[in-house]
Amino acid sequence: MPSTSDVLAEFIAGSLLKDPGRAIAPDEPLITGGLVDSFSLVDLALFVEKTFGVRLHDSELRADVFDSLSQLAALVEQRRSAAA
Amino acid sequence: MSTLGENLARTAAEAPDRVAIRLLEGEAASTITYAELVRGAGAYGQALARARVRRGDVVVIILEHGRDLLESFLGAILIGAVPSIMPFLTEKLSPERYQASLESLIQITQPAALVTNAAFEARARAAAEGRVRSILLDSQARGPLSEPLPSGPSAAPDDLCLLQHSSGTTGLQKGVALSHRAVLRQCRDYSRAIHLGDEDVIVSWLPLYHDMGLIAGFLLPLLSRVPLVLMSPFEWVRAPVRLLRAVSEYRGTLAWLPNFAYNFCAQKISQAELQGLDLSSWRAVINCSEPMRWRSHQLFLERFGPYGLRPEALATCYAMAENVFAVTQGGIGQPVVVDEIDLAALTSSGEARPARAGAGFRMLSAGRPIADTQVRILDSQHHPLPDRQLGEIALRSGCMLTGYYHRPDLTQEAFHDGWYLTGDLGYTVAGELYVTGRRKELIIVGGKNVYPQDIEELAGEVEGVHPGRVVAFGVFNEDLGTEEIAVVAESDSAMPVERRRIGDGIRTSVARGSDVVVRHVRVVEPRWLIKTSSGKLARQANRDKFLDEMAGPRKEASADTAAERESAREQS
Numbered sequence: 001m002p003s004t005s006d007v008l009a010e011f012i013a014g015s016l017l018k019d020p021g022r023a024i025a026p027d028e029p030l031i032t033g034g035l036v037d038s039f040s041l042v043d044l045a046l047f048v049e050k051t052f053g054v055r056l057h058d059s060e061l062r063a064d065v066f067d068s069l070s071q072l073a074a075l076v077e078q079r080r081s082a083a084a
Numbered sequence: 085m086s087t088l089g090e091n092l093a094r095t096a097a098e099a100p101d102r103v104a105i106r107l108l109e110g111e112a113a114s115t116i117t118y119a120e121l122v123r124g125a126g127a128y129g130q131a132l133a134r135a136r137v138r139r140g141d142v143v144v145i146i147l148e149h150g151r152d153l154l155e156s157f158l159g160a161i162l163i164g165a166v167p168s169i170m171p172f173l174t175e176k177l178s179p180e181r182y183q184a185s186l187e188s189l190i191q192i193t194q195p196a197a198l199v200t201n202a203a204f205e206a207r208a209r210a211a212a213e214g215r216v217r218s219i220l221l222d223s224q225a226r227g228p229l230s231e232p233l234p235s236g237p238s239a240a241p242d243d244l245c246l247l248q249h250s251s252g253t254t255g256l257q258k259g260v261a262l263s264h265r266a267v268l269r270q271c272r273d274y275s276r277a278i279h280l281g282d283e284d285v286i287v288s289w290l291p292l293y294h295d296m297g298l299i300a301g302f303l304l305p306l307l308s309r310v311p312l313v314l315m316s317p318f319e320w321v322r323a324p325v326r327l328l329r330a331v332s333e334y335r336g337t338l339a340w341l342p343n344f345a346y347n348f349c350a351q352k353i354s355q356a357e358l359q360g361l362d363l364s365s366w367r368a369v370i371n372c373s374e375p376m377r378w379r380s381h382q383l384f385l386e387r388f389g390p391y392g393l394r395p396e397a398l399a400t401c402y403a404m405a406e407n408v409f410a411v412t413q414g415g416i417g418q419p420v421v422v423d424e425i426d427l428a429a430l431t432s433s434g435e436a437r438p439a440r441a442g443a444g445f446r447m448l449s450a451g452r453p454i455a456d457t458q459v460r461i462l463d464s465q466h467h468p469l470p471d472r473q474l475g476e477i478a479l480r481s482g483c484m485l486t487g488y489y490h491r492p493d494l495t496q497e498a499f500h501d502g503w504y505l506t507g508d509l510g511y512t513v514a515g516e517l518y519v520t521g522r523r524k525e526l527i528i529v530g531g532k533n534v535y536p537q538d539i540e541e542l543a544g545e546v547e548g549v550h551p552g553r554v555v556a557f558g559v560f561n562e563d564l565g566t567e568e569i570a571v572v573a574e575s576d577s578a579m580p581v582e583r584r585r586i587g588d589g590i591r592t593s594v595a596r597g598s599d600v601v602v603r604h605v606r607v608v609e610p611r612w613l614i615k616t617s618s619g620k621l622a623r624q625a626n627r628d629k630f631l632d633e634m635a636g637p638r639k640e641a642s643a644d645t646a647a648e649r650e651s652a653r654e655q656s
Binding site (some may be wrong): 039061 | 108176322344347350354564591592594595600601602603
């Protein structure tokens with residue numbers, strides 16, 4: 001089973017960047033690096049909700065909450081275990 | 085009523101307890117009455133005066149969206165100074181790059197003061213470098229008034245009232261300087277064009293550094309005594325349902341949106357979020373500031389019709405800061421006129437020929453000129469053209485800019501025989517204006533104006549890109565309802581790894597150095613780019629070449645995306 005991080009990386013590369021072959025490094029800055037722009041943050045939140053069944057509040061869609069794949073994956077994991 | 089300050093002071097005296105603004109921040113909502121607003125603005129005005137800011141001085145404001153931004157702007161106006169809002173630093177923008185932009189703004193506008201907050205103070209001081217008399221913090225301007233506000237006029241009607249800038253190195257060079265008279269006339273004439281009345285409530289998420297947000301989403305309601313429900317663009321973009329919730333809760337009647345927002349709202353709000361919303365109070369949703377698409381209106385209507393949105397609420401407007409705001413208005417009191425034309429003929433012959441119903445491209449009319457504004461279509465020799473002939477849109481009005489601030493050269497170039505040359509392309513039919521193309525090479529992304537040369541400069545800084553061998557242009561994405569930025573750069577390296585590094589470098593450089601991100605990056609071999617006979621890069625020709633080469637895969641990609649969205653919607 002692919003990890004949370006793999007699933008998120010695939011979505012970011014394929015659906016947000018439209019570049020499915022693009023590898024996303026765990027610590028690569030997503031928001032401050034301009035990979036995920038403000039118009040795509042809501043897509044990311046909708047994807048997380050649909051795929052993992054947990055919600056990211058819109059006030060959490062900012063670089064000081066998560067700015068890398070590893071931080072985002074950790075946040076999702078934390079929500080899932082809290083919900084379980 | 086000859087200046088903004090007098091107008092505001094009169095409203096505060098006649099209707100002190102009337103609600104001017106409901107400010108929505110996070111889950112909180114606060115109301116600001118006219119008396120409170122003028123008092124808060126007065127405190128800023130006095131703090132600015134203590135900082136030796138005088139009538140006619142420029143005040144650059146660098147604050148996040150919120151009450152201090154509103155009050156400092158009005159405070160400068162109350163003392164006859166000339167405020168200019170600089171977009172606040174965002175989380176992706178490089179602070180160094182932002183500081184450089186601020187330095188160039190300071191150089192051209194020579195402000196007497198900067199207004200900012202503690203978080204940005206160090207940067208502001210570094211950028212000011214002794215060239216600005218005073219740096220005022222928001223915390224220094226709060227609190228009770230030190231003395232009563234002066235009652236006499238602080239400015240004359242033809243004095244400058246405010247400056248508006250587009251962002252980026254190029255945009256900052258063109259500060260649109262507007263007089264009190266121009267702003268008040270626009271508000272008067274435009275409020276008539278949209279039948280603004282006592283029962284109206286304006287709802288806005290638009291940023292105040294943009295003409296649509298500053299005029300339609302702030303000064304128009306304020307000066308017309310129409311309540312404004314205001315939220316932050318940063319909060320809206322992360323949860324677009326906030327706009328609809330505000331319309332439903334406060335019985336909003338009017339809102340202005342750039343075209344992309346129709347698609348964005350229609351595609352990115354889940355079914356659950358829409359439960360219980362009632363949009364029947366909305367009498368006009370006005371599409372403005374980027375190319376308007378019939379398809380975007382349909383998407384919006386299909387999605388929100390079930391929640392009470394009325395088809396006749398869809399409206400259009402053509403606006404620019406140089407005319408304060410609106411030039412034309414459509415869809416008020418009658419539906420927006422749709423002209424179905426043969427797009428191929430428009431491109432090849434410059435004539436907007438009517439097409440058979442269902443067989444052509446549906447152009448949305450931007451409506452008719454508002455009072456005291458005349459529109460003409462001119463050929464390349466500046467002669468007026470008849471209906472259905474494509475040419476440059478020119479206008480003449482009673483609310484034109486005074487000039488580009490400290491740039492008389494640019495002001496002079498912009499006019500011909502008393503007519504302001506917009507640089508936009510369009511045609512007229514029976515008094516209705518149709519806008520077909522943007523200002524020369526300007527890219528509009530989600531309502532933001534982006535100059536390609538600024539993007540090219542940022543991309544050219546990436547190691548491995550041939551200096552001067554990079555081109556940026558906009559590509560319209562029907563699915564998003566707006567343009568996306570594409571960059572093509574030449575490099576000597578043919579190695580895929582190196583090309584990817586360069587491509588990533590370009591994305592990062594543009595993201596950190598501008599308000600936008602690049603969607604398509606292509607790194608190509610030397611001599612791919614087409615130059616003009618004079619050796620300049622031809623953006624349009626390179627754009628065509630890029631689109632030709634992309635044509636096959638691009639079509640597939642957009643069909644995939646549409647299918648994905650459909651399935652996402654079904655599942656939500």
